[in-house]
Amino acid sequence: MHPLTISQALATAFRDIDRIDARLLLQHVLDADHAFLLTHPDRILTAQQSDEFSNLMQRRMEGVPVAYLTGERDFYDLTLKVNEAVLIPRPETELLVELALQLIPPDQSRRILDLGTGSGAIAITIAKHRPKCEVTAVDLSPAAIAVCQSNAQNLHIQNLQLVTGSWFDELSGEKFDLIVSNPPYVADNDPHLQQGDLRFEPAMALSAGDNGLSCIHQIINKAPDHLVNSGWLLLEHGYDQAAACGQLLQEKDFSNICSHPDLAGIMRVSGGQLNFLL
Ligand SMILES: C[S@@+](CC[C@H](N)C(=O)[O-])C[C@H]1O[C@@H](n2cnc3c(N)ncnc32)[C@H](O)[C@@H]1O
Structure with a gap:
């Protein structure tokens, strides 16, 4: 040639x-x-x-996603390394980060938990912007935790602790001021799983049971045991899952339940505050 x-x-x-x-x-x-x-x-x-x-x-x-070919993806104000072990961070998830940052005063120390951290997109961005906070990031996939660890190292993040395990299983007795998660939320039979970039991403980062709500359900059920009084839970979810999330949060006695739209006007993040009756 x-x-x-x-x-x-x-x-x-x-x-x-x-x-x-x-x-x-x-x-x-x-x-x-x-x-x-x-x-x-x-x-x-x-x-x-x-x-x-x-x-x-x-x-x-x-069909291989560009981010897997280049090995990186920009997220918020960072460039993160990615590989086939992790979900490619999405722009929609920046909304969850923005909402989380609004809940954490910049000069305060707080304990924050990111469940299903993948590349570390959420945990690392929050840790970077709130250096006085202690951030814990959990993932069931050891390969994802390795990617998160390498991103944290490359970006000189000091206030992040990584845990390999399922949701809260390795966090017995630990309490947080804010729990955030972008869990798997696609229904197992959703045809989108066979299309585009999703075909190449880890199934365990995407699929969540018959109706896509199984991980969200597990997290909302257990979150009250791991939140301090007045602590917040914020979850990213599918375009049609805001009402179901709101219902689940209500069943666990969360207050100030709210949903937030992404730039396309689609409800993407729902959350609530846990106020104990003292
Ligand atoms: C949708 S991806 C989110 C990745 C990253 N937080 C982001 O927003 O780009 C969901 C993540 O949850 C992890 N995961 C799936 N089941 C889990 C479980 N039972 N416990 C902890 N993490 C889990 C997957 O490995 C995956 O990294």
């Missing part, structure tokens, strides 16, 4: 894959940013760069 310039490589790629995907893959191969591509259209790719780009293009055409 003739040597290709940056603009020729992109023009070829645009015929087969999404433009942003093509750009991200070429940036990855060249270890460059978008501005470099724009300002160096005539730069010639080496044979090795051309081969690598063409391999990545091929795998993208087979």
Whole structure:
């Protein structure tokens, strides 16, 4: 194949894959940013760069998510390493982080728990923005915990403790001021699991029983044992699960129950406060 310039490589790629995907893959191969591509259209790719780009293009055409091909994804104000062991962090989840940060005064020390941390997107972002807080992050998958650990190290996060285990199982007697979670919430028979990026993501990060509510149910049931008085629980959930979450929170005597819309106006995060009768 003739040597290709940056603009020729992109023009070829645009015929087969999404433009942003093509750009991200070429940036990855060249270890460059978008501005470099724009300002160096005539730069010639080496044979090795051309081969690598063409391999990545091929795998993208087979459906492999861009984040798994580049090994990273931007989330909030961080760039996180990701691999096939973790869910690719979604922009919707930034809403959960924003709501959590609103509940934690910047100068205060609080105990915060993130259940099902995956890459650590939620736990690490909160830990970074609230350095006086102690954040605990739990995941059932040791491989996910390893990704979270490496992200925490790369980002110099000191106030994060990692726990491998199921939900609250390894946290006997521990209490938190705020519990957050983006648990699996897709119904096992949801056809979306066989489509797009979801086909390549870990089933244990996505599937949650017949109606998609089994993990949410387990978390809401046990959360009261692990919240201090006036502590909050915030959960991300599916587009049609806000009412069911509200109902479950009510059954466990949470107050100030509320749901919050994402940028598309879809209720994405629900939560409540636990006020003990003293
Ligand atoms: C939807 S992903 C969320 C990942 C990450 N928090 C995020 O928002 O990008 C759900 C995570 O829950 C974890 N998980 C599934 N079942 C679990 C369980 N019983 N206990 C703890 N974590 C679990 C999965 O391994 C996965 O990392």
